[in-house]
Amino acid sequence: MLILLLSFFILLFLRVPVAVSLALSTILVFFQIDFNMNMIPQRIFTALDSFPMMAIPGFVLAGVLMARGGISKYLIEALRAWIGHLPGGLAVVTIVACAIFAAISGSSPATAAAIGSIMIPAMISAGYKKRYSMGLVAAGGTLGILIPPSVPLIIYGITSEQSIGELFMAGVIPGLALTGILIVAAIFYAKRNGFKGDEPASWEERWRKSLKAIWGGFLPFLILGTIYSGVVTPTESAVIAVFYGLVVSLFIYREMKLKDFREVLVESINITAMIFLIIGAASLFGLYLTNAQVPQQVGAWIAESDLNKWIFMIIINILFFIMGMFLEAVSIILITLPILLPILVHFDINLIHFAIIMTINMELGMITPPVGLNLFVVSGIAKEKLGEVVKGVIPFIVLMIVFLALVIILPQISLWLPEQMK
Numbered sequence: 001m002l003i004l005l006l007s008f009f010i011l012l013f014l015r016v017p018v019a020v021s022l023a024l025s026t027i028l029v030f031f032q033i034d035f036n037m038n039m040i041p042q043r044i045f046t047a048l049d050s051f052p053m054m055a056i057p058g059f060v061l062a063g064v065l066m067a068r069g070g071i072s073k074y075l076i077e078a079l080r081a082w083i084g085h086l087p088g089g090l091a092v093v094t095i096v097a098c099a100i101f102a103a104i105s106g107s108s109p110a111t112a113a114a115i116g117s118i119m120i121p122a123m124i125s126a127g128y129k130k131r132y133s134m135g136l137v138a139a140g141g142t143l144g145i146l147i148p149p150s151v152p153l154i155i156y157g158i159t160s161e162q163s164i165g166e167l168f169m170a171g172v173i174p175g176l177a178l179t180g181i182l183i184v185a186a187i188f189y190a191k192r193n194g195f196k197g198d199e200p201a202s203w204e205e206r207w208r209k210s211l212k213a214i215w216g217g218f219l220p221f222l223i224l225g226t227i228y229s230g231v232v233t234p235t236e237s238a239v240i241a242v243f244y245g246l247v248v249s250l251f252i253y254r255e256m257k258l259k260d261f262r263e264v265l266v267e268s269i270n271i272t273a274m275i276f277l278i279i280g281a282a283s284l285f286g287l288y289l290t291n292a293q294v295p296q297q298v299g300a301w302i303a304e305s306d307l308n309k310w311i312f313m314i315i316i317n318i319l320f321f322i323m324g325m326f327l328e329a330v331s332i333i334l335i336t337l338p339i340l341l342p343i344l345v346h347f348d349i350n351l352i353h354f355a356i357i358m359t360i361n362m363e364l365g366m367i368t369p370p371v372g373l374n375l376f377v378v379s380g381i382a383k384e385k386l387g388e389v390v391k392g393v394i395p396f397i398v399l400m401i402v403f404l405a406l407v408i409i410l411p412q413i414s415l416w417l418p419e420q421m422k
Contacts, residue, residue: 003029007024008021026285027040033291044283052157056155059149060110061245061272062242066104068260069248069250070249071215072097072114078209080093081206083096085199088187090119090128095186098144099147100217101144109374112374119137120382127195138389138392141378143175145359146178147172156358159338168224169228174413223237278331282331282335286338313408324368325365352415352418357404369390
């Protein structure tokens with residue numbers, strides 16, 4: 001195990017991609033033991049040969065279509081017409097737009113990119129500090145993996161054999177609650193600093209922009225409604241979202257032409273390939289853990305120690321926070337969850353509740369240096385140094401840690417809705 005971890009972190013330090021580092025270090029360990037190497041390609045294929053896994057490329061493609069097809073732009077225009085004139089209105093528009101786009105894309109970097117490219121320049125021109133504007137978008141973008149559909153929750157569901165529909169339902173109330181907390185913080189900041197909003201829009205303009213945006217606003221209800229009603233599976237819902245996004249982008253908004261679809265596909269394939277490569281590499285890591293009986297040994301150690309549930313939760317959240325500084329969400333879930341599952345069963349921790357705890361930690365990982373993906377996205381959009389984005393996001397990290405503690409202490413925040421829907 002020591003050789004595996006040492007080689008993994010050396011490769012990471014040499015800036016080798018996470019998936020390649022994980023696969024190479026695991027294969028290196030397998031070479032040192034008497035192991036049938038034919039198992040390696042079989043294991044990778046088995047890990048990817050899953051119907052629920054097909055939801056990932058579907059939601060990724062839908063998210064890219066939304067960003068390129070004008071849906072995010074028209075949603076923001078409608079929100080600005082209704083609440084942009086209020087104190088802190090532009091900041092609130094940013095957060096609400098992130099929440100709506102999160103319910104479409106399932107990806108934090110995609111949410112930050114789609115909303116940030118429009119709202120960061122708008123907030124700066126309205127007098128907001130650039131550092132604050134960047135921090136707000138980076139933090140708001142993290143809603144992309146908490147509010148369903150969520151790619152990390154799909155991965156968690158497949159790995160832990162939990163219902164993806166229930167996991168999606170568990171993310172709704174925490175996602176809305178975090179959205180509300182960010183909105184309250186934005187209003188408080190705006191009032192304290194005397195920021196004013198846009199000129200009030202006329203009622204005619206509000207209704208006109210709302211009618212224009214209704215096609216995009218309907219999409220989250222289409223995705224979540226079809227899943228929760230049991231009409232379709234999450235995978236089938238992803239295909240519906242892609243088809244709907246294509247129709248709206250090409251024929252209703254006409255912001256995208258058929259020739260642009262190649263670029264959309266290339267971007268989606270790049271993102272999906274990265275995720276699937278990590279899944280394949282992590283499956284090899286899981287094979288090693290199973291072969292070495294690491295989960296059983298860790299579970300036995302926990303059972304024999306005096307560690308209680310709350311001490312375990314504190315330790316594991318600190319571990320997630322540290323890992324989030326260096327790894328992205330899918331890697332962390334696939335590396336740690338196989339080890340943690342028997343321990344969670346030992347402490348009788350609800351796996352649906354733990355999924356939300358883990359996802360909020362992954363949100364924090366998106367905005368913690370040195371490898372927080374949202375930090376790089378926002379830095380690129382704003383053409384600003386990474387250090388400035390980090391300074392802007394620190395208050396939001398504190399807010400999210402407080403929210404995480406609240407979700408840990410009150411499990412019903414994440415469990416109430418799944419229990420009602422059964």
